Amino acid sequence: MEGASVADFSWDIRSPLDRALVAGPYGAQGDAGLALTEIRDFDLVQVMARRGKARETVKAATARFGIAAPETPKAVAAADATLIWSGPDQFLVLSKGGRHALEMLAPVFAGSASLSDQSHARALISVSGDKARATLAKLSSIDLHADAFAVGAAAATSMDHTSITLWRGDDRNGQAVFNLLVFATFAESLWHTILDSAAEYGVTIGHSEDLA
Template sequence: MADFTWTATSPLQHATRPRRHGAAVQQSGIVLSEVLDFSLVLILARRGQWSATAKAAKEFFGAEAPAKPLAVRGKTTTLFWSGADQFYALFPRVPAAQPLDGMREPFAAKASLSDQSDGRCLIQISGPKVRAMLAKLSSLDLDGSVFPVGAAAATSIDHSGVNLWRDTDAADGSPVYNVLVFTSFADSIWHTILDSSAEYGVEVVRPHALDEKPSS
């Protein structure tokens, strides 16, 4: 039998070409990019094992496991809530390594682990008009007083389930939101976001790795 290999590619690879879109304004109200080169693992505590799972996460990732809708950042990993007794671990992809490498033993008999890396796309949105744009697509109240940096939610955009969390503000002070979506819905949601942003002017910047800052 012939050997073969394959390389996973993003369904957004043709949509994320850097460009300006929508209203011709001096400063774009929305900055839109895709985040690449990440690993994503769903960690689901087994019945009665939440405390043990949270302890294992603290020791392994150096971050508190979120027991409520939060995104908690460790040294290289972000843990964000996904539901009762479950959360995702998001961290930079390591070439020639598998996302679950080293994780099975610490979480053995405590939690079930599921590699979701190639099943999700990660979209990052920022800009001075980002809240106004997201208000068209989401029922969440994203005001900073109730959805501060580190807040997270399992919600929907355009009738598709997503995980959304607020990241550290951009250099200009604008809020930054991450949207994690199934790859099969990514193109549709990307263009829904693009269309909803058009009145504010959109700058699509080049895709960037998880451990990089977006740049035009």
């Protein structure tokens, strides 16, 4: 229609925590017991072996990354990617820089696995500090004690009725680091729930582009 205006749409990708994340201290004053960090700008690809192709999928992953894909609940680190178990005969490839993006992995797993790009469908949250376990214990039934959930352990579980993929990263400054992948539509709700659970310990809130 002549004279009609056309709305401008922006396709800029925004963090699902863009509104919720307010960098700085939160909760109890003094030394913070928890660091709550959103990790941004990553590539995440779901790899699901096709029926009868689990062995071929593992072999393809080994050839690509130099390590075997996890077949039990754990996360394994390659030189420039982390492979995270997400269920029977399936795993996630977490990386940065586009080298292991969907279009790069498609020919690697052609014929053996189905791939889906989850890069903008999930939020990645890092929880660390001396009160990390105490905070997450309020929200999850998983035993996160070091003897039960060692570095590299992973679980497809729920936290405060929200489905997540959880794994323990390398310790930082002698403290445990837990990584949570949550669907973007539930990220803001879970973020606030974690903050409420950690408020008594004091929280340092931030975001980073460095994978934990």
